[in-house]
Amino acid sequence: MNRREALSSVALLLGGTIIGAEAFLSGCKTGESKLGTSLNLTPNDISFLDEVGETILPTTASSPGAKATKIGDFMKTIVNDCYEDKDQQIFLAGMQKLDDASKAKNGKSFMESNDQQRHDLLVDLDKEQKDYTSKKQPADPNHYFRMMKELTLWGYFTSEIGATKALRYIAVPGHYDGCVPYKKGDKAWAT
Amino acid sequence: MPDSLNINNKAVEQNTYDAIVIGSGISGGWAAKELTEKGLKVLMLERGRNIEHVKGYVNANKEAWDYPHRGTRTQQMIKDYPVLKRDYPLNETNLDYWVKDSESPYTEIKRFDWFRGYHVGGRSLMWGRQSYRLSDYDFEANAKEGIAIDWPIRYKEIAPWYSYVEKFAGISGNRDGLPNLPDGEYLPPMDMTCVEKDVSARLKEYYKGQRLMVIGRTANLTEAIPGRTKCQFRNKCWLGCPYGGYFSTQSSTLPAAMATNNLTLRPWSIVTKILYDKDKKKATGVEVLDAETNKTYQFYSKIVFLNASALNSAWVLMNSATDIWSDGLGSSSGELGHNVMDHHFRAGASGTVDGYDDKYYFGRRANGVYIPRYRNIFGDKRDYLRGFGYQGGSGRQGWSREIAELSIGGDFKDALTEPGPWTMGIGGFGETLPYHENKVTLDKNKKDKWGLNVLAFDVEIKENERKMRKDMQQDAIEMLEATGVKNVKGYDREAILGRGIHEMGTARMGKDPKTSVLNKFNQVWDAPNVFVTDGAFMTSSACHNPSLGYMAFTARAADHAVSELKKGNI
Numbered sequence: 039m040n041r042r043e044a045l046s047s048v049a050l051l052l053g054g055t056i057i058g059a060e061a062f063l064s065g066c067k068t069g070e071s072k073l074g075t076s077l078n079l080t081p082n083d084i085s086f087l088d089e090v091g092e093t094i095l096p097t098t099a100s101s102p103g104a105k106a107t108k109i110g111d112f113m114k115t116i117v118n119d120c121y122e123d124k125d126q127q128i129f130l131a132g133m134q135k136l137d138d139a140s141k142a143k144n145g146k147s148f149m150e151s152n153d154q155q156r157h158d159l160l161v162d163l164d165k166e167q168k169d170y171t172s173k174k175q176p177a178d179p180n181h182y183f184r185m186m187k188e189l190t191l192w193g194y195f196t197s198e199i200g201a202t203k204a205l206r207y208i209a210v211p212g213h214y215d216g217c218v219p220y221k222k223g224d225k226a227w228a229t
Numbered sequence: 230m231p232d233s234l235n236i237n238n239k240a241v242e243q244n245t246y247d248a249i250v251i252g253s254g255i256s257g258g259w260a261a262k263e264l265t266e267k268g269l270k271v272l273m274l275e276r277g278r279n280i281e282h283v284k285g286y287v288n289a290n291k292e293a294w295d296y297p298h299r300g301t302r303t304q305q306m307i308k309d310y311p312v313l314k315r316d317y318p319l320n321e322t323n324l325d326y327w328v329k330d331s332e333s334p335y336t337e338i339k340r341f342d343w344f345r346g347y348h349v350g351g352r353s354l355m356w357g358r359q360s361y362r363l364s365d366y367d368f369e370a371n372a373k374e375g376i377a378i379d380w381p382i383r384y385k386e387i388a389p390w391y392s393y394v395e396k397f398a399g400i401s402g403n404r405d406g407l408p409n410l411p412d413g414e415y416l417p418p419m420d421m422t423c424v425e426k427d428v429s430a431r432l433k434e435y436y437k438g439q440r441l442m443v444i445g446r447t448a449n450l451t452e453a454i455p456g457r458t459k460c461q462f463r464n465k466c467w468l469g470c471p472y473g474g475y476f477s478t479q480s481s482t483l484p485a486a487m488a489t490n491n492l493t494l495r496p497w498s499i500v501t502k503i504l505y506d507k508d509k510k511k512a513t514g515v516e517v518l519d520a521e522t523n524k525t526y527q528f529y530s531k532i533v534f535l536n537a538s539a540l541n542s543a544w545v546l547m548n549s550a551t552d553i554w555s556d557g558l559g560s561s562s563g564e565l566g567h568n569v570m571d572h573h574f575r576a577g578a579s580g581t582v583d584g585y586d587d588k589y590y591f592g593r594r595a596n597g598v599y600i601p602r603y604r605n606i607f608g609d610k611r612d613y614l615r616g617f618g619y620q621g622g623s624g625r626q627g628w629s630r631e632i633a634e635l636s637i638g639g640d641f642k643d644a645l646t647e648p649g650p651w652t653m654g655i656g657g658f659g660e661t662l663p664y665h666e667n668k669v670t671l672d673k674n675k676k677d678k679w680g681l682n683v684l685a686f687d688v689e690i691k692e693n694e695r696k697m698r699k700d701m702q703q704d705a706i707e708m709l710e711a712t713g714v715k716n717v718k719g720y721d722r723e724a725i726l727g728r729g730i731h732e733m734g735t736a737r738m739g740k741d742p743k744t745s746v747l748n749k750f751n752q753v754w755d756a757p758n759v760f761v762t763d764g765a766f767m768t769s770s771a772c773h774n775p776s777l778g779y780m781a782f783t784a785r786a787a788d789h790a791v792s793e794l795k796k797g798n799i
Contacts, residue, residue, distance in 0.1 A: 226649075
């Protein structure tokens with residue numbers, strides 16, 4: 039018996055409907071809930087974006103990944119406040135497109151996929167957006183995955199974790215030296 | 230004496246000062262400092278709010294991650310700021326320092342990007358701080374070429390005043406010994422990057438010393454001076470500097486003026502006109518509209534310094550003494566509001582630099598390199614007049630660069646945490662000629678939030694500037710390629726005047742009251758106790774960032790004003 043059936047049984051037992059059951063059911067039916075249905079992104083949407091961000095910039099030996107910077111919340115804020123209407127719609131629709139692409143490639147939703155499957159999918163999507171963008175005319179719509187990648191890089195490297203752990207940041211340098219030695223492996227300045 | 234008259238006399242007395250300064254930006258601050266230090270009781274009027282030094286710089290210690298949108302503009306901001314959105318000033322970090330376009334509209338017969346700061350300190354808080362002297366190549370150009378009118382002064386007259394203001398303001402720079410870019414009184418120069426040092430050396434060699442790249446001269450302190458800490462190389466200048474590391478009214482001239490106990494500062498005071506006595510042919514004071522209460526006040530003084538910024542100073546004059554001159558005080562020459570100038574820019578080139586993988590820099594230098602003008606001087610002759618200088622700089626690319634062979638993932642991320650290749654770019658700042666037909670006028674059909682008529686702009690670049698821009702791009706490409714920069718790409722973006730934020734020329738100085746608004750000491754010919762010492766006085770624009778000149782001319786005019794006052798001449 040799956041969960042839907044179980045809940046339906048409870049409803050039957052109680053002789054009526056459980057208030058909110060439909061929402062509860064739809065929210066729990068993995069793979070069937072639509073992503074990014076409105077700008078008021080749900081906790082599920084944010085988790086999804088966190089994982090997309092983490093796949094683009096994952097935790098490595100040297101620094102935390104994008105999820106640690108709450109990249110999903112950042113994407114929500116920027117898309118809501120800074121994007122034009124048409125880009126907002128592309129971004130929202132893109133969330134579902136990404137998930138559909140996951141199902142087509144890996145036979146399961148992005149959230150159900152393992153790290154390697156997620157990585158491979160986004161490598162494909164990045165290639166797709168790079169090909170598209172290289173041929174794109176200024177009036178053509180932007181590619182949703184380019185947006186997600188840009189937002190991830192921007193949000194991550196301007197976050198406190200990104201600027202101070204992945205990069206180097208000194209709030210008050212105190213002096214300027216125009217020509218200092220650099221050796222491979224030294225981190226870049228955040229700004 | 231009847232009571233009412235008695236009260237009236239008392240009110241007049243309370244509202245009477247030796248001098249009134251209209252505006253608190255770079256030049257207004259200097260006027261207040263100089264006049265108060267010479268013992269005058271001064272009222273400084275500022276149309277906007279007060280911003281206190283340090284305390285008022287609310288974002289000065291914020292980091293990128295402290296801003297909800299990491300500093301960038303939102304769609305709401307774009308709606309609210311239809312003018313400011315046209316260029317970089319619309320941003321989340323210092324939005325409150327820029328004028329709300331909705332409150333202070335203006336009319337564009339031709340497009341003009343007017344980026345204003347209405348608050349104590351004006352644009353001295355947000356300015357670019359590049360500080361160069363004009364030379365006789367600039368002061369003599371109009372006369373030699375038969376353009377507009379001759380400047381009424383030459384370099385040797387203003388040179389000591391440049392020195393005077395440089396010592397107080399604190400200008401960092403190198404003494405390069407160039408005739409067209411005279412040396413000043415400098416704090417130690419900032420460093421060039423390794424790449425800039427080499428490009429500079431190659432440029433000098435390639436052009437046999439005819440073209441040079443020097444370190445920018447900037448109003449940032451490379452050594453502490455009394456009352457101010459040296460620049461900390463945070464590169465957050467335009468938020469207001471809690472260290473006083475760069476020159477602003479708040480860090481520099483205002484504390485000096487306040488220390489005399491001779492200064493009264495009144496924010497929220499929109500000067501609507503200068504009061505003029507037609508019998509004495511002098512100003513007697515100003516009328517003020519309180520921006521918060523909409524009440525009207527009158528203040529009286531022996532002299533008035535008008536420092537509202539070039540365009541608004543013209544606006545104040547246009548609204549003054551209209552019963553005698555319908556186009557306002559200073560309009561008898563027919564030049565008031567005309568000859569609007571700005572520097573045209575956004576033409577240049579950039580590219581990448583191979584090598585130097587083992588070189589980097591420490592600190593964030595709020596300064597760049599400078600290539601002084603070389604066109605149409607030293608025997609060079611082009612199919613246009615005047616010339617341009619370049620500002621530029623180099624740096625290593627950061628996380629926003631493309632890494633072709635990497636897509637996403639851990640290797641990609643780790644690669645982005647290291648600096649990328651070096652890039653180097655230069656962009657020209659070109660002189661704009663003073664055209665009589667480039668003008669502002671009063672639009673009697675449009676009013677601002679306070680019911681005041683607004684300015685209408687009819688200003689554009691012309692053939693001389695368009696020809697110059699070709700060189701600004703082509704020369705940049707040629708110089709970068711000649712000095713080993715690779716993948717050089719030139720650009721020439723739209724040249725909209727105003728966005729240089731160097732407005733000049735609306736009340737030019739000259740030798741003849743028939744063709745100029747001001748005399749050589751910045752006095753309005755028709756009211757010699759009114760001094761206009763902001764960008765309005767500029768007879769030509771030269772190609773350098775102009776603010777240092779406003780400081781020098783203001784200090785000189787203040788000295789002259791007090792001297793004339795003592796002699797009873799004004």
